[in-house]
Amino acid sequence: MFAEFLQYLLSGITVGAIYALAGLGFAIIYNSSHVINFAQGEFIMIGGMATSSLVAAGLPMWAAVLLAVLITMLVGVALEYFAVKPARNADVVTIIIITIGASIFLRGMAQIIWDKESHSLPAFSGETPIHLMGATIVPQSLWVIGVSFLAILVLGWFFNRTLFGKAMLATAYNRLAAQLMGIRVKRVLTASFGMSAILGAIGGIVVTPITYTNYEAGVMLGLKGFSAAVLGGLGNGMGAVVGGLIVGVAESLGAGYISSAYKDAIAFVIILFVLFFMPSGLFGKRGTERV
Amino acid sequence: MSLLRVNELSKGFGGVLAVADLSFTINAGTIHSIIGPNGAGKTTLFNLITGVYRPTSGRILFDDVDITGKRPYELAALGMSRTFQNLQIFFNMTAVENVMVGAHLHLQPRLLPSLLHLPSVRRRDAACRERCLELIEFVGCGKYRDADAASMPYGALKRLEIARALASQPRLLLLDEPAAGLNATESREIDDVIKRVAAQGVTVVLVEHDMKMVMGLSDHILALDYGRKLAEGTPEEVGKNPDVINAYLGAAN
Amino acid sequence: MQMKARTTGLAAMAIIIALLPITFPNPYYYDIADTALFNAVLCVGLNLLIGYTGQISLGHAGFFALGAYASAILTLRWQVPPLAALLAGAVAVGALAFVIARPILRLKGHYLAMATLGIGIIIYIVLNTEGWLTGGPDGLMADNFTVLGWKIKGDGSWYWVGGGLLLLAVWLSLNLIDSPVGRALRAVHGSEVGAEVVGVNTTHYKVLVFVVSAVFASVVGSLYAHKTGLITPGIGSFFRSVELVTMVVLGGMASTFGAVVGAIILSVLPHVLTTFEDYEAVVLGLIMMSTMIFMPKGLVPTVMRRLRRRRAAA
Ligand SMILES: Nc1ncnc2c1ncn2[C@@H]1O[C@H](COP(=O)(O)OP(=O)(O)OP(=O)(O)O)[C@@H](O)[C@H]1O
Ligand SMILES: [Mg+2]
Numbered sequence: 012m013f014a015e016f017l018q019y020l021l022s023g024i025t026v027g028a029i030y031a032l033a034g035l036g037f038a039i040i041y042n043s044s045h046v047i048n049f050a051q052g053e054f055i056m057i058g059g060m061a062t063s064s065l066v067a068a069g070l071p072m073w074a075a076v077l078l079a080v081l082i083t084m085l086v087g088v089a090l091e092y093f094a095v096k097p098a099r100n101a102d103v104v105t106i107i108i109i110t111i112g113a114s115i116f117l118r119g120m121a122q123i124i125w126d127k128e129s130h131s132l133p134a135f136s137g138e139t140p141i142h143l144m145g146a147t148i149v150p151q152s153l154w155v156i157g158v159s160f161l162a163i164l165v166l167g168w169f170f171n172r173t174l175f176g177k178a179m180l181a182t183a184y185n186r187l188a189a190q191l192m193g194i195r196v197k198r199v200l201t202a203s204f205g206m207s208a209i210l211g212a213i214g215g216i217v218v219t220p221i222t223y224t225n226y227e228a229g230v231m232l233g234l235k236g237f238s239a240a241v242l243g244g245l246g247n248g249m250g251a252v253v254g255g256l257i258v259g260v261a262e263s264l265g266a267g268y269i270s271s272a273y274k275d276a277i278a279f280v281i282i283l284f285v286l287f288f289m290p291s292g293l294f295g296k297r298g299t300e301r302v
Numbered sequence: 303m304s305l306l307r308v309n310e311l312s313k314g315f316g317g318v319l320a321v322a323d324l325s326f327t328i329n330a331g332t333i334h335s336i337i338g339p340n341g342a343g344k345t346t347l348f349n350l351i352t353g354v355y356r357p358t359s360g361r362i363l364f365d366d367v368d369i370t371g372k373r374p375y376e377l378a379a380l381g382m383s384r385t386f387q388n389l390q391i392f393f394n395m396t397a398v399e400n401v402m403v404g405a406h407l408h409l410q411p412r413l414l415p416s417l418l419h420l421p422s423v424r425r426r427d428a429a430c431r432e433r434c435l436e437l438i439e440f441v442g443c444g445k446y447r448d449a450d451a452a453s454m455p456y457g458a459l460k461r462l463e464i465a466r467a468l469a470s471q472p473r474l475l476l477l478d479e480p481a482a483g484l485n486a487t488e489s490r491e492i493d494d495v496i497k498r499v500a501a502q503g504v505t506v507v508l509v510e511h512d513m514k515m516v517m518g519l520s521d522h523i524l525a526l527d528y529g530r531k532l533a534e535g536t537p538e539e540v541g542k543n544p545d546v547i548n549a550y551l552g553a554a555n
Numbered sequence: 556m557q558m559k560a561r562t563t564g565l566a567a568m569a570i571i572i573a574l575l576p577i578t579f580p581n582p583y584y585y586d587i588a589d590t591a592l593f594n595a596v597l598c599v600g601l602n603l604l605i606g607y608t609g610q611i612s613l614g615h616a617g618f619f620a621l622g623a624y625a626s627a628i629l630t631l632r633w634q635v636p637p638l639a640a641l642l643a644g645a646v647a648v649g650a651l652a653f654v655i656a657r658p659i660l661r662l663k664g665h666y667l668a669m670a671t672l673g674i675g676i677i678i679y680i681v682l683n684t685e686g687w688l689t690g691g692p693d694g695l696m697a698d699n700f701t702v703l704g705w706k707i708k709g710d711g712s713w714y715w716v717g718g719g720l721l722l723l724a725v726w727l728s729l730n731l732i733d734s735p736v737g738r739a740l741r742a743v744h745g746s747e748v749g750a751e752v753v754g755v756n757t758t759h760y761k762v763l764v765f766v767v768s769a770v771f772a773s774v775v776g777s778l779y780a781h782k783t784g785l786i787t788p789g790i791g792s793f794f795r796s797v798e799l800v801t802m803v804v805l806g807g808m809a810s811t812f813g814a815v816v817g818a819i820i821l822s823v824l825p826h827v828l829t830t831f832e833d834y835e836a837v838v839l840g841l842i843m844m845s846t847m848i849f850m851p852k853g854l855v856p857t858v859m860r861r862l863r864r865r866r867a868a869a
Contacts, residue, residue, distance in 0.1 A: 047665045097848045103664045104611050108804050109847045111797050116840025123833055234672070234793070241669045272684040279673035286670050287658040299315065302345075302354055302386065302748050352752055378754035390752075392745025394809060395738070402735075403742040407754035411735035413763065419730040427734065463749075470753040 014145025019267040020260060021143075025152040025221070027259020028159035029055070032214035033236025034243065034251030035166065036207035042183035042246045043203035046095055046106050050114040052233020053121075054211025057083045059224035060121055062216045063130040072135075080212045086117070087208025091201050114233065121226040134220040155217045162213055163252055166206075170248070179203065183246065231275065238282045244295025254293065257281070304366075305330040305474055305505050306351070311360030313346055313529075320346040322529040324360070328507060328522075330473075333500050335508045335516045337540075338526035339549055344509045345387055347526070348476050351507075352384050353377050364474070379407055383467040384476035387509075391459050393452045397443060400451055400462055401434035402427075404469030437465040441495050457488045464495060468504075475499065476507045481515060489515060517541065525549070561729050564812055568725065572718040576711075585710035589782060591822035592717030593775050598802045598814040599724040600771025605800065606808035607732060608764045609744030610660060611668050613796050614675025618769040620682060620791025621648050622776025624689055627697040627786055637700045641777040645770050652769035653762065660761040675796045682788040694787035697780040713782045720778075721815065724771070728811045740764055741809070805846050807853025816855050 033051055040048045061082050065075035094113050098106060135154050140147040170176040182189040182199045190196050214232075215224065222228070239258050243250025258278045266274035291297055306328040313321040321343045328334045336344050349355040351362060353374040362370050364380060372380075383404075392400050409430060415423045438447050441461040446454050451462065460480055467475055477496070481489040493515050500506050500519075510516050516523065516537070523540040525532040533543040540546055572592075579585060597619060604610050625644030629635040635643065659670045682689050689695060700707045707716055731737045739760050742750035747757045780786045789795070798821060806817020824842075828835045850857040 041665075047668070094844050094848065098851065101847065101851045103668075104605065104800070104804060104808070105847050105851045107611065107613075107665075107668060108801055109844050111801075112840045112843025112847065114840070115836050116844065119834065119836025119838075119840055122836065230793075234676070237669060238673075241666060245665060270684075273680060276677050276680040279676050283670055283673050283677075286662055286666060290662050290666060292666075299355055302349055302388070302390070354748055354752075373756075374748070374751035375754050375756045378752055383754075384752050386749070390746040390749030392742050392749060394745045395741055399738055399741075403738050403750060403755065404753040406735060406739055406742075406750075409735040411739060413736055413767075416734035416736040417727045417731050419734065423734055466749075466753060 015267070016264075017144055017146040019263045021146055021148050021152065023260035023263030024256065025155050025218075025259070026263065027256040028156050029214045029218050029232065029255075030235045030239045030259050031252040031255025032159050032162060032210045033232055034239030034255040035163065035248055036210045037236055037240035038243070038246055038248045038251040039179075039203050039207050039210075041240065042248075043179060043199050044095065046110065047237065047245075048090075048095075048204070048207065049107065049110040049233060049237070050090060050117055050229075051207060051211055051236050052229030052231070053114050053117040054083050054087060054208045054229070055215035055218075055232050056121060056224060056226065056229030057086060057117065058212030058215030059132070059219035059228065060125055060130055060215075060226070061212075063132050063219060063224065064125060066132060072133075076216055079216060080209055083208045083212035083215075084205045085208075087204040087206075087211075088201055090208075091204035095204070096197075096200070114229070118226055118229070125226065127226060129223045129225045130219070131223045132216070132219045135217075149221065151217070151220045155221070158213060158217045162210060166210075166248070175202070235278050238278045241292055242282055242285055244292030246296075247292070247294045250292060250294035303330050304328065305364070306507075307363040307366075308347075308351070309361040309363070311347075311350060311362065312358045313343075313350055313355060314358045319358075319529050321350060321357075324526075324529065324531055326524055326531065326534060328474075328505065330505050331500075331503060332521040333496065333506045333508060333519050335510065335520040335523045336526060337510070337513075337516060337523060337546075338532070342526040343529035344526060345478055346529070348384060348478050348507075348509065352382060352476060378470050378472070381471070381473035382476070383470045383472035383474075385460075385463040385467055385478055385480060387478040387482065389456075389459055389463065391451050391463060393450075395451055397438060397446045397449050397451055397454065397458075397462055398431060398434050401437055401465045401469045402430055404437075404466035405430050405434060407470055434465070434469055437468050438462070440468070440498070441465045442491055457484050460484065460488075461492070461495065464492075464499075468499065472504060474505045474507065476509075478509045479511065480508070481510055481512050493519065561733075565722065565726060565729070568812075568815070569722055572722070576714065582710060585714050587823060587826050589710055589713045589717050591819045592714070592721050593779055593782070594799070594802060594822045595815045595818035596717070596721050596724045597772050597775040598799060598806070598818040599721070599728045599811055600768040600775075601799055602803045602808070602811060602814035603728060603731065603740065603771075604764050604768040605803050606810065606814065607737070607744060608740045608761065610761060610765070611664075611671065611800070612765075612768070613668050613672035613793070613800060614678070615671075615768070615772050615799050616791045616793075616795035617675035617678035618648050618652065618772035619776040619779070619795070619799075620786075620788065621651070621678060622773030623697075623780035623786045623790060624682060624695065624776075625773070626777035626780045627695040628688060630698055630781075631696065637698075637777075637781060638702050641774060644777050645773045648773035649766050649770045652766045656762040656765040657758065660758070660765060672793065672796070675791065676793055679788055679791045679793065682791055689788070692788060694785055695780075696785055697783070699784075700778070700781035707781070710782075713778075716778070725811055725815065732811065736760070736763075744809075801843055805843070805853060807855035807857070810853065810855045813853050813855035817853065820854075 036051045040046055058079050061079035062075045065078055090113055094109050098109055134151045136150045140149055170180055178194045179199050182194055182196055235258055239255035240251045243254030261281055262274055262277045265277040304327045308326050311321055311324045312319055338344055350357050353372050356371055409426055435447055441464050443458050443461050446458055481492045520537050523537055524534045525540055525546045527549045533540050533546050601615055604612055622644045626640045629640035630637050662670050683692055739755045742755055743757050743760055750757055802817040802821045803814050807813025828838055
């Protein structure tokens with residue numbers, strides 16, 4: 012009974028960690044530019060696909076990972092430079108279409124560069140399951156959870172302790188004031204896309220040995236990441252992480268106890284329910300709109 | 303006779319009171335000004351009266367009916383309308399269409415007749431358009447009647463908002479800094495518009511920093527500072543009040 | 556002046572619809588044209604919501620699919636006459652939209668995008684999962700559409716139905732926009748608080764337009780089911796919803812003719828691109844990005860403005 016619950020919980024935390032990374036990616040970009048980047052899921056896909064093909068081409072794992080992260084980051088920066096920046100002052104719908112267009116474009120490119128097949132990666136430290144109070148967990152899950160946790164810690168350090176991180180936070184808080192203080196807002200925007208891409212790539216790489224990846228794998232992951240970010244309250248980094256974990260765990264418990272067919276629906280039911288009662292998410296800024 | 307009564311009204315934003323325990327009365331048929339330094343709570347007070355914000359505590363009575371917590375559109379139906387310090391123009395419409403939205407309540411808007419453009423709808427719309435053009439003329443924006451609002455200059459938009467508010471045929475009209483950002487000539491024109499509106503029997507509540515305009519127009523002045531009543535009375539009384547002079551000099555420093 | 560532009564536009568559209576089939580080299584073209592017409596009707600409805608009222612929906616394919624499934628299920632399983640099934644579907648979808656509209660339309664911007672997206676995906680997953688009713692991923696068959704003994708059969712007849720419906724939809728939309736209700740909708744887009752203080756109940760109008768656009772989608776869905784004869788859950792997917800929004804935005808938000816043009820372009824495009832099948836996604840993505848970057852107002856308004864400026868210069 013408890014073992015079963017623990018099993019669901021563990022797998023929920025594993026996917027939840029990926030959602031958290033994706034949600035964090037949404038939050039970082041949203042904070043610096045108020046853009047919702049619907050191509051966030053494609054960063055995850057590119058990270059996994061690139062690593063897998065580089066390993067297949069004979070590169071050692073570490074080199075493949077580094078290179079894949081770098082490639083994804085460049086894609087993120089290019090996305091900002093070519094698609095988002097030129098539409099700076101457009102309204103919400105326009106920018107939504109642009110980033111959705113970007114996601115379709117990247118998916119199409121992935122299908123041309125690679126193919127429509129599933130790709131995998133060897134698990135980082137073997138496949139021998141670890142037993143834990145009646146539940147089992149594959150070592151790769153620990154990698155997923157550990158690496159995500161580490162990435163979140165590094166980000167926390169970056170935003171609170173480094174000058175550039177603080178500059179990014181300042182820009183999020185008040186763009187004009189930041190600009191007047193001499194912060195180069197343009198660089199902050201570019202950096203936010205680069206960083207979100209890196210986060211996505213990392214998530215994609217660690218999760219590929221478990222879930223496999225293909226050119227379409229980013230769609231659902233991206234939407235779940237968006238749910239995580241909205242659930243936590245847009246622009247709230249820690250909110251996105253908590254949101255990701257909630258979505259992951261709820262999904263896993265729901266699939267286990269209620270219906271596995273409705274696994275993907277659960278995230279959206281939760282999000283609707285929360286938004287009905289808290290229109291700006293769990294930890295979103297509340298307050299009276301100024302008139 | 304009192305048209306609007308505000309009783310012990312307060313509004314807090316995260317602990318800070320923008321309007322604090324404020325009570326006053328506005329008599330029908332007067333021009334009533336509300337003055338105070340920046341951040342005194344004037345716009346917040348307008349937002350409370352017109353239902354844009356909900357008060358933290360206190361009551362508002364319009365025609366001796368408790369209207370606390372009612373939404374703006376309900377208050378508009380009771381005969382209250384306003385303009386905004388920061389323009390709330392419909393930039394996706396033309397000038398006359400903006401004003402025609404102001405006449406919304408008097409058009410019996412229903413879906414099916416609108417979809418079919420029934421003759422009754424067309425007739426009412428045509429008549430409404432005529433009335434709205436008169437209003438545009440009345441506030442002095444005649445030459446922009448069919449222009450896109452997005453292409454109009456700031457001064458004209460300020461007046462267009464007044465015309466839109468008038469189109470709802472209010473008994474109480476609240477104007478939030480109608481002359482802000484206007485030059486001396488334009489200010490005088492606004493001054494004149496307000497006088498003519500008041501002459502038609504509309505009760506006007508005016509928030510304005512232009513003291514000359516306030517002193518010249520008002521029957522009654524309420525001075526606020528930090529959300530509280532600082533002084534109240536005729537222009538002469540308030541102009542002589544040492545607290546008011548102090549608050550203004552203090553703000554000027 | 557506006558009146559004239561409207562009649563000219565409608566007349567031009569009627570003539571194009573009437574004469575277009577002359578240019579069709581084979582019946583396959585009717586099939587493409589039918590889809591384009593149906594999408595155009597749907598987009599005219601969606602444009603009322605997105606373009607004129609400024610409320611995004613990333614889940615409208617869900618309402619389309621519900622209409623389609625309602626018709627297929629009712630006519631096939633319970634032998635309900637097609638027209639009655641269509642109406643029943645429209646009423647049901649309208650009721651659903653009405654119930655969810657109030658809480659959903661309190662949300663703004665990205666939160667609204669998220670919520671509508673969620674609704675769409677939930678509908679899609681239900682259609683996929685409840686196989687006992689919907690046939691699951693394999694889908695459902697639907698029969699021909701018959702009204703009063705008259706059977707609409709073949710892509711040729713559907714063309715005239717679609718064309719007539721599009722003219723009707725455009726006429727209704729143009730009427731609405733230039734009426735008190737339409738001005739209230741546009742005012743909601745322009746400034747909600749500005750509209751409220753002159754007596755516009757913004758919640759009421761947002762709910763109203765959401766329901767109207769959902770009913771448009773449902774009706775088109777019903778007809779689509781009868782036309783294609785086979786429907787699968789894919790017609791309600793997130794991708795379809797995105798496609799519909801793109802049609803509206805590409806053609807021009809807050810332009811009825813724009814929605815029609817956008818719908819036609821994006822419906823025909825895949826058939827033009829079949830020769831580079833592998834590049835379809837890449838090209839679609841590029842088109843979406845570049846139109847939004849270079850003509851954020853959409854095709855029709857941008858072109859109209861250029862024309863007007865040229866005429867003014869001449
Ligand atoms: N929506 C809001 N959320 C938080 N604080 C607010 C909000 N609206 C107003 N305030 C605060 O309430 C106080 C009063 O503001 P208000 O705009 O009412 O002043 P005002 O008298 O209209 O000033 P001004 O002359 O500059 O227009 C200010 O400190 C302001 O920052
Ligand atoms: Mg103010």
